[in-house]
Amino acid sequence: MEKNAFDLLDERLLKVITEYGYREPTSIQNKAIPKILQGRDVIITAPTGSGKTEAAVFPIFSLMLKDESWNGKPLMVYVTPLRALNRDIFVRLEDISNKIGLKSIVRHGDSSKRERGDFLRSSYHWFITTPESLSMLITHSATRDMLTDIKFVVIDEVHELIDSERGNTLEVVLKRLKRIVKKYQFIGISATIPDASIIKKFYSCPFCEVIEDDVKKDIEIKVRIPGSGTSSKGEDEFSEILKIINEEIERAKSSIIFTNTRDMAEFLTYKLRELGRDDIEIHHGSLATEVRKSVEKKLKGGEIKGIIATSSLELGIDIGSVDLVIQYGSPRQAIRMLQRVGRSGHSIVKKARGIIVTTKNLDEIIESVVIARRTLKGELESLIPHEKPFDVLVHQLVGMLLSAEQRKEEEILKFLNATFSFRNLTEEELKKAIEFCEGIKLIIRKENGELVASRRAREYYYSTTMIPDVQKIPVVTVYGDRIGYLDSDFVLSKLDEGSSFILQGREWSVVSIDDEKLVVEEVTERMGAPPSWIGEMIPVSRNVAREAISLLSRICRGEVYEKIKSQYQSITIEAYDFVKKVCEDTRKQGFEFPSQNIALIDWTKTGLLVLTYPLGSNGNETLSLLISNYIFSKTGRSVSTSSDPYRIYMESTFPLTLNDLIEALYSLSLKEKDEIEEMIKSQLKKSNIFMYKLSTVAKKMGAISKNATLSEVKKVLKYYKDTLIGEEAFREVFYEKLDIRSVIEMLKDIKSGKVRIVAQPIEGLSPLVVNSSSAPRPVGYALETLPQELLIKVLEKRILEKTVLLKCMNCGWEKSVKVSELPDIISCEKCGARAVAPLPPSNEEFVNAIRKYFKEGKKSLKGKEKEYFEDAVKRAKLVITHGKTAVMALTPYGVGPKGASRALSMLKLGWNEFLRTLYEEERNYFRTRKYWD
Known part of the structure; x- marks a missing residue:
């Protein structure tokens, strides 16, 4: 009979947890508690609902209770990747902690001034924080002193940080902590650990014992597609999808519906509420903390039946018992699917049930089936840490100098070489980083060679994290209607005038970009290639892509359902x-x-x-860059490309032939690795994604203000391409967006003949491409495009609904009036003159200049005011001749007397030609206005 690990806990703790219903330890608690009580470093991995958090914290509470040397400083720091986790864990453990006399506090970036003061003034046994806040705490002299007695470091969701620079930051910070406290006990917690060995290396915990739960959670995943309705795309298909999701919500007691993007979460919520589902709420990172708290509480309390969420609910936020997880669209990664489906059956004894609902899209279906199998078998994507991230290096270097931990280069290098992240950092690379910091005045070198932080360093360090600040850029149509927002990084990295993208389920073309907004018009003619973007998607690995193509090939070659089903349990007959x-x-x-x-x-x-060819998301992105570079170097002509995990689409303004592509592939297969990397760098330097990375890296390294506008950023970025910032930007793009190793393997296989290049025997796109391409169509909407005739009618309607300010140029009378309410012949209501000028009410300078003319006379007008007066006179002349029609011509954005005159001259060809000319004038204004200065 297994010994009860609770019997090993301090009696005071045992008494309180019994009151809270903890009578028998779970399997993972029985295994972990004795090890932690013995002082072992451990990594605990167990499914959601297994009690792994308590398995880590209860023995530490017990040890803290017995610590008679406590002097008021914290003994334990509990690090979580999300602030939401802070809140959840704190609520769950605070009561138990308080009842046994252990005081606790949450300390993160959102902590109030009072809470920050409490941390310094009051005594606490333990606190919860984020990697970023711990980095700040260990640097500030007052809070640094509070950390000197730390004996326990607990990292929740320990896998979550491994492949991000937040993880590199935490690793270096924990090394810095070790210099203060000499030794602490390390406890890592996660429901999902693909490879424990990398976690042990990363956190310098070679003797960490991995404690796995003996009880494996039963998981069921099904892949469902819309039924055999007549339509397979557009609203009809989506209506069927909604029906599936609605039925599943109704059937379950409670559920979470995960989507891969916030836009889709919002859209699904809207559509389900249209069906009368008032018992669901939405949850994502853009919502206020109070809103998210309220939603979590409602689900836990049974007030609602479901939550539609993004990754904001993937990790261990306590939302109570959930029967079912629905994933809308391919989860794209097995590790992500395991996290999500693990949210259901929130108890080790309950089955975790998941349903993946996809459109009738070959990629989505096959990919989902493959990912479901890999999830059930535990074949998860590898976690690969960043190595030698220079932005983290600069930030932590400044932090160490601010706290006077080191002053000499050789000491700094020795310390950094002891970390996993910078174990291979050379003396030359460190010198380069220090020189960079000196150049932007973050570091000062004293005469004796010692390094000290500058005045500017403090502001930089405490205002910067490795989480990029993302500005939201409003997207408006040429008619002024706001249709949504795009992240500034996407605008900078992917969009130019003429680029296309999808938002709200429709394809838009960029007319102009400035700091305040992105002006777009709806695409009226679809091109053959997919639009340049449908949203930043989670990358699909090469292994998943290869297995998906293999499964597709098996079905295409006639393998029967029963045989496929025996390996892929999640595939339905439909x-x-x-x-x-x-x-x-x-x-x-x-x-x-x-x-x-x-x-x-x-x-x-x-x-x-x-x-x-199945190279995965990053592999095909890499190959597309190489092909573009090769064809450009041979012909001097640009090739437009886009890619997904399974294919690359290519188009050009000149005829692009089969031979061009075949020659490119064969020629690339003959090149060496170094040559391939140089070609990619050459192509990347011209790309917007590199410019975006330059921008984010420059901000993280203190060279550009966090609040710099898009235009300010663009002006200075070119100067950073060949600096340490450019080097780090290349490293990040190579790490996050590309997969050179897979491409080089493919090219070697082409060279050896293992991979053959085959052209389809007939012209056209095969049904496999037409039904598969994940890029061209968004989900949930028909990709309708508006004919120009309809766009013109929309313009006319908008003009008529606008309000203008009429100003009599004879007596100064003025009146605001809606265009639709104007008579055909316009005259002053005070003096009867017809010289009435329609002024744009939003242009206050213009309006004030004309008012000044009537108040103080023409001689009082200066500079621009004189131009406004002349413009008003021209407007009045047009109204004398054309009446209400002239007012209509002067109403669209950017259309002045000249443009209005051109449109009015087209009246002889008919009303539609008049409106069409106005439409073109307005478009031209948006396209060219940024050059007017």
Whole structure:
């Protein structure tokens, strides 16, 4: 019989936790508590609902109770990746802690001034914080002194930080902590650990014991697609999807519906509420803390049946018992799916139930089935830490100098080489970082060679984290209607005038970009290639992509459902039948099937080429850069490319032929690795994604203000390309967006003949491409485009609804009036003159100049005011001749007397030509206005 680990706890703690219902320890508690009481460093991995948090904290509470040397300083720091976790854990453990006499506090970036003061003035046994706040606490002299007695470091969701620079920051900070306290006991907690060995290395915990739960949670995942309705895309398909989700919500006691983007979360919530579902709420990172708290409380209390969420609910926030997790669209990663489905059956004895609901999109279906299998088998994506991130280096270097931990280069290098992140940092690289800091006045070198922090260093250090600040740029149509927001990093990295993207389910073309907004118009003619963006998506690994293509190939070659089902338990007969039908259509039309050993090319007469090969998201992004670079270097002509985990789409303004692509692939296969990397760097330097990375890195390294506008950033970025900032930007792009190793392997296989390049035997796009491309169509909307005739009618309606300020140029009378209410012939209501000028009410300078003319006379007007007066006179003349029509012509954005005159001259060709000309004048204004200065 297994010994009860609770019997090993301090009696005072045992008495209180019994009152809270903890009578028998769970399996993981029985295994972990004795080890922690013995002083072992451990990593606890167990499913959601297994009691792993208590397994870590209860023995520490017990040890703290017995610590007679406590002098009022914290003994334990509990680090969590999310502030929401702080709140949740604190609520759960605070009562128990208080009842046994252990005081606690939450300390993070949102802590009030009073709470920060309490941390210094009052005595606490333990506190909860984030990596960023711990970095600040260990640097400030007053709070640093509070950390000298730390004996226990607990990191919750320990896997979550490994592959982000927040993890590098935490690793270095914990090394800095070790210099103060000499030794602390390390406890890592996670429901999902793909590879414990990397966590042990990363946190310099070689003797950490990995404690796994003996009880494995039973997991069930199904992949569902819309039924056999007549339509397979657009609103009809989405209505079927809504029906599936609605039925599943109704069937379950409580559920979480996960989406991959906030926009889709908002859209799903809206659509489900249209169906009468008032018992669901939305939860994502953009919502206020109070709103998220309220939603969590409602689900836990049974007030609502479901939450529609993004990754904000993936980690261990306590939301009580959930019966079902619905994932809308492919989860794209097994590790993510495991986190999400683990939120259901919030108890080790309950089955975790998950349903992935996808559209009738081949990629989504096959990918989801593959990820479901990998989730159930525990075949998770690897966690690869950043190595030698220079932005983290600069930040922590400044922090160490602010706290006077080191002053000499050799000491700093020795310390950093002892960390995992900077174990390979060279003397030359450190010198380069120090020189950079000297150059931007963060560090001062004294005459004796010692380094000290400058005055500017303090402001930089305490205002900067490795979480990039993301500004939201409003997106408005040329008619002034706001349709949403885009992150400034996306605008900077992916968009130029003429670029297309999808927002709110429609395709938009960029007319102009400035600091305040992005002006767009709806695309009226679809091109063959996918739009440049449909949202920043989670990358799909090469392993998932290869398995997906392999599964597709098996179904296309006639493998029966029962055999597929025996390996892929999540596939339904409906999903199988849909894939099989697309395969049969492909065969009937004479197209080839893809496989892992074929680089398959679909081609069209218009010059659109589609290369199918499963390199994963980052691999195909890398290959597309190489192909673009090669063709440009040979022809001097640019190639437009986009990619997904399975294929690359290519188009150009000149005829792009099959031979161009085949030659590019064969030629690239002959190049060495160094040459390939240089080609990628050359292509990246011209790319917007590199410019974006330059921007974020420059901010993290203190070279650009966090509050700099887009135009300010663009002006200075070119100067940083060949500096340490540029070097770090390249490293981050290579790490986050590219997969050079997989591409080089593929090119080697082409060279050896292991991978064949095959062109489709007939022209056109095969059904496998048409039904698969994850890029061209957003989910949930038909990609309708508005004909120009309709756009013109929309413009007319908007003009008529606008309010203008009429100003009599004879007597000064003025009146605000809606255009639709104007008579055909306009005259002054005071003096009867027809010289009435319609002024834009929003242009206060213009309006005030004309008022000044009537109040003080023409001689009082200066500079720009004179120009406004002349403009008003011209407007009045147009009204004398054309009446209400002239007012309409002067109402659209940026249309002055000249543009209005051009539009009015088209009246002889009809009303529609008049409106069409106005439409073009307004578009031209948005396109060119930023050059007017």
